[in-house]
Amino acid sequence: MLLAIVESIGRQVILWMENSGRIVILLGNTLFHLREKPRMKHVLHQMAHLGVDSLPIVLLTILFTGMVITLQTATEFIKYGAQSSVGGVVAIAMARELAPVLTGVVVAGRVGAAITAEIGSMKVTEQIDALRVMAINPIKYLVVPRLLACVIMVPILVIFADIIGTVGGYLVATLYADISSFTYIHSITLFTVVNDIIGGLVKAMFFGGIIAIIGCYKGLTTGEGAEGVGRATTASVVSSIILIFISNYFLSLVLYR
Amino acid sequence: MIKLEKISMSFHGKYILQGIDLEVKKGETLVVIGPSGSGKSTLLRLMVGLLKPTQGEVWIKGQEISHLSEDNLNKVRIGMGMVFQYSALFDSMTVGDNVAFGLREHTTMTEAEIHKIVTRNLRMVGLAGQQDVMPNELSGGMKKRVSLARAIAIRPEIMLYDEPTAGLDPIMSGTIDRLIMNAKRVLGVTSVVVTHHMSSAFKIADRVAMIHGGRIIEVGTVEQIKQSENPVVQQFILGLKSPSAYVRRRSEMR
Numbered sequence: 275m276l277l278a279i280v281e282s283i284g285r286q287v288i289l290w291m292e293n294s295g296r297i298v299i300l301l302g303n304t305l306f307h308l309r310e311k312p313r314m315k316h317v318l319h320q321m322a323h324l325g326v327d328s329l330p331i332v333l334l335t336i337l338f339t340g341m342v343i344t345l346q347t348a349t350e351f352i353k354y355g356a357q358s359s360v361g362g363v364v365a366i367a368m369a370r371e372l373a374p375v376l377t378g379v380v381v382a383g384r385v386g387a388a389i390t391a392e393i394g395s396m397k398v399t400e401q402i403d404a405l406r407v408m409a410i411n412p413i414k415y416l417v418v419p420r421l422l423a424c425v426i427m428v429p430i431l432v433i434f435a436d437i438i439g440t441v442g443g444y445l446v447a448t449l450y451a452d453i454s455s456f457t458y459i460h461s462i463t464l465f466t467v468v469n470d471i472i473g474g475l476v477k478a479m480f481f482g483g484i485i486a487i488i489g490c491y492k493g494l495t496t497g498e499g500a501e502g503v504g505r506a507t508t509a510s511v512v513s514s515i516i517l518i519f520i521s522n523y524f525l526s527l528v529l530y531r
Numbered sequence: 532m533i534k535l536e537k538i539s540m541s542f543h544g545k546y547i548l549q550g551i552d553l554e555v556k557k558g559e560t561l562v563v564i565g566p567s568g569s570g571k572s573t574l575l576r577l578m579v580g581l582l583k584p585t586q587g588e589v590w591i592k593g594q595e596i597s598h599l600s601e602d603n604l605n606k607v608r609i610g611m612g613m614v615f616q617y618s619a620l621f622d623s624m625t626v627g628d629n630v631a632f633g634l635r636e637h638t639t640m641t642e643a644e645i646h647k648i649v650t651r652n653l654r655m656v657g658l659a660g661q662q663d664v665m666p667n668e669l670s671g672g673m674k675k676r677v678s679l680a681r682a683i684a685i686r687p688e689i690m691l692y693d694e695p696t697a698g699l700d701p702i703m704s705g706t707i708d709r710l711i712m713n714a715k716r717v718l719g720v721t722s723v724v725v726t727h728h729m730s731s732a733f734k735i736a737d738r739v740a741m742i743h744g745g746r747i748i749e750v751g752t753v754e755q756i757k758q759s760e761n762p763v764v765q766q767f768i769l770g771l772k773s774p775s776a777y778v779r780r781r782s783e784m785r
Contacts (some may be wrong), residue, residue: 404620
């Protein structure tokens with residue numbers, strides 16, 4: 275019984291390590307192909323498809339997050355007479371953590387899933403094999419443009435998220451919590467430094483990279499049939515979100531020491 | 532042109548192919564026949580480097596390819612074309628873009644020149660004027676023909692066909708057979724065709740190789756295969772219940 279449990283855990287650990295190794299190899303191969311001139315048409319297409327199309331859902335998510343975080347912060351801060359700090363706290367939380375992480379999670383759900391489903395269905399219908407037979411490297415053709423698009427577009431989405439989250443906070447602070455417009459904005463300028471925003475954008479680049487590489491890896495290793503594509507898509511989203519949360523902690527540790 | 536030397540291929544410890552020795556000469560059409568699951572498609576995938584053999588060597592135009600990197604393999608693959616069992620058309624592109632794909636990627640031709648070749652190739656496969664149609668709007672036979680038009684667009688020296696007539700009606704199968712023979716006649720390509728349709732095999736083959744249980748059990752001209760004394764070969768050709776049914780039938784005839 276005990277042996278069976280240990281064996282099962284051992285198998286899972288080996289599988290996990292194998293997968294991690296393959297992801298690192300895919301990342302290495304992708305970075306290797308970055309030395310060549312990327313297919314700009316494909317990169318721009320992916321930027322529009324993966325980035326611009328995600329903007330509405332990112333804005334909606336972050337707007338309400340900014341609003342709710344201000345609602346909770348303002349209610350507590352007002353009790354202690356610290357309403358002059360609300361704007362700054364919300365802005366810092368937004369720039370450093372909430373905007374990059376939530377944007378990452380939303381993009382992982384939308385874009386990561388789309389990348390895996392698209393590449394996965396190409397795999398099961400032999401389109402990836404057709405690319406290889408036609409002397410096209412699938413990493414160069416499929417992975418590189420998606421990686422570039424995600425690494426460029428997720429930080430851009432985070433810039434919009436920073437703005438809309440702070441605006442959401444401003445609306446709740448001024449209309450609900452009776453904090454003056456001047457106090458809220460002054461608090462932001464007092465508390466926030468450029469590095470808060472830059473740190474968030476650096477995180478966003480990492481998250482974009484995680485979403486693209488995991489999405490492509492899961493797509494390229496999809497099992498047989500529609501069920502395989504479904505499983506790969508779910509695994510892609512789950513893995514990306516977990517990696518975003520884990521890497522976020524370590525990035526915060528490094529970036530905001 | 533193509534040479535397989537002592538090829539063995541296993542998946543998860545189970546051997547699919549064992550000790551395969553096979554040579555395809557320049558300009559020849561070799562048809563590989565055999566029951567489903569006998570390793571025919573695996574053989575084709577080894578020839579184009581989609582799979583690497585567990586043992587043995589694959590030689591294409593005098594170059595051993597089983598140890599090449601993907602980038603070096605691509606240099607060899609430029610001279611090869613393949614028609615997949617389920618066509619494998621790029622479903623995000625139109626028919627015209629599918630056929631033009633290799634030309635755009637590997638040549639410096641102008642769009643006008645590419646358009647001319649696409650139009651000519653689609654006309655050749657009986658699909659003139661279908662450039663702007665999406666693959667999901669086509670029937671199975673039409674997809675196979677587009678796949679063929681795409682494969683021959685870059686004028687390969689070697690063509691590989693994986694079950695080109697599977698799932699098609701007899702008329703469409705005949706059309707595909709004629710296109711394969713045309714590609715050979717017009718372009719002079721060396722072809723390897725995997726099929727289990729005996730009528731197609733006998734029509735298009737210069738030589739036939741029968742694969743069974745992961746081994747090549749017979750290679751010869753169409754006549755030699757038809758006259759084969761091997762009960763397994765005859766069982767497959769005649770569609771008999773078992774090899775012993777052929778042995779019984781032969782003894783009755785004598």
